[in-house]
Amino acid sequence: MASLVLFEHENFGGNSITIENDTSNLSDLGWNDKTSSVKIMSGEWQLWSNADFNGVALQLTPGDYPKLTEIDGRFNDVISSVKAFVG
Numbered sequence: 665m666a667s668l669v670l671f672e673h674e675n676f677g678g679n680s681i682t683i684e685n686d687t688s689n690l691s692d693l694g695w696n697d698k699t700s701s702v703k704i705m706s707g708e709w710q711l712w713s714n715a716d717f718n719g720v721a722l723q724l725t726p727g728d729y730p731k732l733t734e735i736d737g738r739f740n741d742v743i744s745s746v747k748a749f750v751g
């Protein structure tokens with residue numbers, strides 16, 4: 665099963681939430697526009713800036729990403745939906 669953990673602050677700080685299913689609107693979990701760092705536990709994931717898998721996306725493989733803005737400067741507190749990528 666694919667899973668990832670979203671963190672409120674950089675370097676895996678603040679609150680966190682583990683997600684194992686495609687989530688089209690993180691608002692449903694009280695987690696819209698909050699994520700600043702991510703751990704991809706398994707699978708590949710697309711992290712979208714808007715709900716319903718719209719906007720701009722980051723696609724990440726398993727690993728630790730302590731500062732999303734180092735990957736893409738637009739990605740501080742913008743993630744609104746996440747989807748496991750099936751290649």
Ligand SMILES: [Ca+2]
Pocket residue numbers: 696697712713714715741742743744
């Ligand atoms: Ca957003």
